[in-house]
Amino acid sequence: MQTVWADSVSVDEEIESLVRAASFDADAVLTTLGVPTSASPGEGESSLGRLVADAYRNAARAHVAIVHDATVEGRLPAGDVTYRQVYDVQPVRHQVRRVFVPGSVVEDVIEQALRGAIPSVHISGLHVEYDPNARPGDRVRRIRLDGDRGLNRGDMYWLAINDFMAFGGGGYSMLAGLESEPVGLSDFAALTQYLSRLPRPVTAPRVRRIRARQ
Secondary structure (H helix, E strand, C coil), X not given: XXXXXXXXXXXXXXXXXXXXXXCHHHHCEEEEECCCEEECCCCCCCHHHHHHHHHHHHHHCCCEEEEEHHHCCEEECCEEEEHHHHHHCCCCCCEEEEEEEEHHHHHHHHHHHCCCCCCCEEEECEEEEECCCCCCCCCEEXXXXXXXXXXXXXXXXXXXXXXXXXXXXXXXXXXXXXXXXXXXXXXXXXXXXHHHHCCCCECCCCCCCEEECC
């Protein structure tokens, strides 16, 4: 992942960006993609989901980011990509937040995401290996940070998530009650800023970050 930090923006700038996505500027070209990318909730991690997770991580200046797969849906085409198309792949507006947590909480979040038949999150800054046949809650076999560093359960990490997860939604009760802070960007604004700063044509991350192994 290329690190391109998103600067904080004011509330007025955030509102302006949302209005722009819903008005005549919605068809303005934001960036160019080299290949198409898509995501479908319930089908596991995807290149588009990984791109959104990278945007969260950069917006929050976090070590890792975890994005619920239900919040990313649709397709961005190869070639020119407009604000409207970016707006449409995150159909429910959420605010990006970050929380300072021990590695044990990061692992608990990943375990929750692996309870079903298919992983229910997209991640950034992490690479996970898990056993899909193990008992739910004990499926993680290895978690590595970018740079092939191990995740230490006792070390502290900045975790980027959205407000839904931060307040315990989706079964992530281990995050409820923790002191999270807003980044000042919606998921849409985080993604548009990230895409606008990447070299063109942008290529969504193709390599899986969550891998099943026996």
